[in-house]
Amino acid sequence: MGGVREKDLPWGERDASGRRAVLAEILAQVSSEAFEGENLQAVLQRIVDCVARRLPVAIASIILLDEDGGHFVQEVWAGRIGLDLPGDLPWPVTVGAAGRCVRSGRAQLIADVQHDPDYVPGNRDVRSEYLVPILHRGRLHGVLNLESTRADFFTPEVCATFDAVASQVAGTIHLTRVVLELEQANRRLQLLSMSDGLTGIANRRCFDQRFAETWRRQAEAGRLLALLLVDADCFKPLNDACGHLYGDECLRELARLCREVARGPDELVARYGGEELALLLPDHTAPQARRRAECLRRRVEAERLAHPASPVAPHVTVSIGVGVTRPDASIPDQALIAVADRALYAAKTRGRNRVAVRTMAHARGPRDADR
Numbered sequence: 001m002g003g004v005r006e007k008d009l010p011w012g013e014r015d016a017s018g019r020r021a022v023l024a025e026i027l028a029q030v031s032s033e034a035f036e037g038e039n040l041q042a043v044l045q046r047i048v049d050c051v052a053r054r055l056p057v058a059i060a061s062i063i064l065l066d067e068d069g070g071h072f073v074q075e076v077w078a079g080r081i082g083l084d085l086p087g088d089l090p091w092p093v094t095v096g097a098a099g100r101c102v103r104s105g106r107a108q109l110i111a112d113v114q115h116d117p118d119y120v121p122g123n124r125d126v127r128s129e130y131l132v133p134i135l136h137r138g139r140l141h142g143v144l145n146l147e148s149t150r151a152d153f154f155t156p157e158v159c160a161t162f163d164a165v166a167s168q169v170a171g172t173i174h175l176t177r178v179v180l181e182l183e184q185a186n187r188r189l190q191l192l193s194m195s196d197g198l199t200g201i202a203n204r205r206c207f208d209q210r211f212a213e214t215w216r217r218q219a220e221a222g223r224l225l226a227l228l229l230v231d232a233d234c235f236k237p238l239n240d241a242c243g244h245l246y247g248d249e250c251l252r253e254l255a256r257l258c259r260e261v262a263r264g265p266d267e268l269v270a271r272y273g274g275e276e277l278a279l280l281l282p283d284h285t286a287p288q289a290r291r292r293a294e295c296l297r298r299r300v301e302a303e304r305l306a307h308p309a310s311p312v313a314p315h316v317t318v319s320i321g322v323g324v325t326r327p328d329a330s331i332p333d334q335a336l337i338a339v340a341d342r343a344l345y346a347a348k349t350r351g352r353n354r355v356a357v358r359t360m361a362h363a364r365g366p367r368d369a370d371r
């Protein structure tokens with residue numbers, strides 16, 4: 001029992017097959033680390049820790065390059081002896097043995113660091129150094145740097161193991177970057193799938209989702225919810241008279257004005273369909289919602305967007321139907337849309353360029369609150 005287990009024997013006391021076993025174990029561990037977790041920094045740290053713990057290296061580090069490959073920008077390192085670390089990052093690839101490894105694109109074996117002009121001392125006990133480019137499909141990600149206190153440590157077998165470690169690290173970095181890029185692309189796609197191409201505001205799909213969520217939330221909290229349906233007046237005659245491109249421009253302006261009127265992230269502005277926009281206002285009573293709608297209607301008028309074919313005014317105007325209720329989880333959210341729609345119809349039939357409000361009280365059913 002009392003002796004050191006074979007597994008824990010130091011490098012110097014192992015025979016050739018014992019050393020080969022350690023190298024094989026390290027390679028196996030690095031391979032499994034390479035597929036662990038999405039945090040690159042943590043994965044690289046575990047790899048250098050494993051190398052520094054099991055082998056007679058004073059410093060094991062992975063030094064990463066920037067996108068252009070001109071500077072080292074990040075270093076993950078492990079070591080067993082007190083260090084005087086080299087200068088602050090970033091540092092250019094024009095200096096140091098690591099820089100030479102990048103510039104040449106080849107591994108660098110330094111049998112005696114005292115006589116290498118590029119060696120940057122990181123530890124006074126270091127005798128030899130081995131640097132391997134971290135290369136994946138022609139892209140250089142950085143350098144695997146190993147510094148040993150033994151002059152004879154970097155045998156061809158040891159170097160071959162570190163070459164394999166560097167390949168694993170390169171694969172890990174590549175995989176992590178691909179995952180990151182995929183996540184970013186997914187986020188962009190998610191945003192695109194939720195926004196309206198013409199106006200840049202939320203689209204109908206986004207509105208439906210957020211409206212259902214808001215309905216549920218307000219129902220749980222017993223709070224009010226107002227919905228404004230904002231419809232451009234006489235838009236068909238506008239398109240006919242001025243062309244669809246001008247119509248599009250006016251829609252973009254209307255969306256911009258709605259966004260200006262909205263306050264904070266809870267107030268959703270969306271394109272409900274065609275020339276109809278929606279504004280969702282949580283926690284608004286009918287008079288408060290009416291004031292917000294009036295403010296928007298006036299802002300649209302004040303823009304004076306020419307409308308030569310409108311019987312209402314010489315500029316673009318909007319009619320706004322406002323529905324207000326205290327949501328109830330047992331009632332479908334569509335009920336509020338129907339109420340706002342009826343209010344919009346009322347605003348249109350009463351002459352357009354106006355606001356009409358309807359509240360929905362569940363016990364009594366819908367009632368006109370526009371007087």
Ligand SMILES: Nc1nc2c(ncn2[C@@H]2O[C@H](COP(=O)(O)OP(=O)(O)OP(=O)(O)O)[C@@H](O)[C@H]2O)c(=O)[nH]1
Nearest residue numbers: 231232233234235236237239244245247248274275
């Ligand atoms: N330029 C443009 N026009 C659109 C767009 N979406 C819908 N429209 C047009 O908006 C017009 C809506 O017409 P109608 O529903 O008849 O209503 P309106 O002419 O605005 O009349 P009222 O709403 O009753 O005042 C249609 O001619 C649609 O082609 C769009 O993205 N761009």
